[in-house]
Amino acid sequence: MxxxxxxxxxxxxxxxxxxxxxxxxxxxxxxxxxxxxxxxxxxxxxxxxxxxxLRVDDINASHIPTATDELDAVVSHTAAATNEILDSCEVLEGLQARLAGEDAEALSGAVTRIYEACSFQDITGQRIGKVVAALKSIERRVAAVTQSFGRDRQPEPEEAPAASRTEGEELANGPQLPGTASSQAEIDALLASFD
Amino acid sequence: MDKNTHVLIVDDYKTMLRIIRNLLKQLEFDNVEEASDGQEALAKLRAGQFGLVISDWNMQPMTGLDLLKEVRADARLKETPFIMITAESKTENVVAAKAAGVSNYIVKPFNAETLRGKIEKVLGHA
Missing domain, CATH: 1.10.287 (Helix Hairpins)
Structure with missing residues (x-):
């Protein structure tokens, strides 16, 4: 062309x-x-x-970058909050040594449950990462459509050749949605079926 | 279960490393090192003596599955117990990990009891 x-x-x-x-x-x-x-x-x-x-220029110039920045900020703020919670848990664990018997056990159990709950940050981070990747894919497609119809006459950048992906990368899809994800019990049963 | 086991935990989320380290501390495992991806983990494994690897899957530049394959292909490391802790819960992921030689598989989010049970299973009850 x-x-x-x-x-x-x-x-x-x-x-x-x-x-x-x-x-x-x-x-x-x-x-x-x-x-x-x-x-x-x-x-x-x-x-x-x-x-x-449709003012598609706004989509790529403003809407998508703003949305991805907001999502990055969500990840950053939840990570900061989670680390503050973990700081407090570590202080509580330090106090545990001053307690004895049931009180020490109760404190230890509560701290463990907070640690378990804090793993939400990893899951939400991965889910948000998937949304950001989807937005970037939309951004590329919008750019292709606008170029095709003459609203952006910049030459289309040549796509880098797709690097070969390992099996680990091919299968890295992040968290499943609730209801479609396998439970630990289902995974344990699957592993046991190989023995 | 030898609580002095040298454990390598691998995850690209620093917060997750901290959570797993703290849970291991509660289980009285204090000899714990960290790596933030498969490549860094492999370098540490080759340079040291580890009795257990606990690794995430979804990391760059080397995933947990690719790390597992490297470990199983290494004559010195191949017997190292390897637990995958990951949000990847599809059957195909579990099957691939099992085929690559994973010792056990924990799906995120997980609880301390599951972690303790899996470690006990791969290290033995002693």
């Missing part, structure tokens, strides 16, 4: 070129073809105006 020429431009140019070849009395077939080409031209013009009305 010549520099700056988009998919929409090419369709319009093709329509004009074909129309230019039609002169004099038209046959029935040529008239039908002309009608189809005119309809195609109108569709291209409509698509362009609809994309313009």
């Amino acid at each position: 010549p520099d700056g020429e988009t998919g929409g431009d090419r369709i319009e140019a093709a329509v004009r070129a074909v129309l230019g070849t039609l002169s004099g009395d038209l046959t029935v077939t040529e008239a039908a073809l002309l009608g189809e080409l005119e309809a195609l031209g109108r569709e291209v013009a409509r698509a362009k105006s609809e994309i313009a009305a």
Whole structure:
């Protein structure tokens, strides 16, 4: 494709070129073809105006970067909060040595449950990471559509060749949604089935 | 179960490393080192003597599964007990980990009792 020429431009140019070849009395077939080409031209013009009305530039320039920044901030703030909770737990564990019997056990049990609960930060971080990856994929597709219809005439960057992925990377999909994830008991049963 | 076992915990979330370390401390395991990805873990394993690896799956530049494969392929490390602790809970993940030689598999979020039970199982009750 010549520099700056988009998919929409090419369709319009093709329509004009074909129309230019039609002169004099038209046959029935040529008239039908002309009608189809005119309809195609109108569709291209409509698509362009609809994309313009969507203000797609804002999506990539502002909405998606803002959304990903907000999500990054969520991860950062929850990590900071979790670490403060863990700091407090470690202080409590230090006090545990001054207690005895049931009190020491109760404190130890409570601290353990807080540690367990704090693992939420890892899970939420991974879930948010998946959302950010989905947003970036949308961003790339929006850029491709706008380029195709001439709203952004920057040459499309060449995609780096896909690096070969290991089995570990292929299978790294992050947390499943509740209801679709296997429980520890189901995983234990699966592992036991190999023995 | 030998509480002096040298344990390597591997996770790219510092908070998770801290949580696992604290839970291990409650189980009286104090000889614990950390690594933030498979590559760093492999270097530490090759340089030291570890009796247990507890690793996350989803890490870069080397995943937990790829670390497990490297460990099992290494003549000196291949017998090291290896527990995967991960949010990857699909059957295909568990099957792949088992095929690669995982000793046990814990799905996140997990509790201290599950961790204790799995460690006991791979290190023995003694």
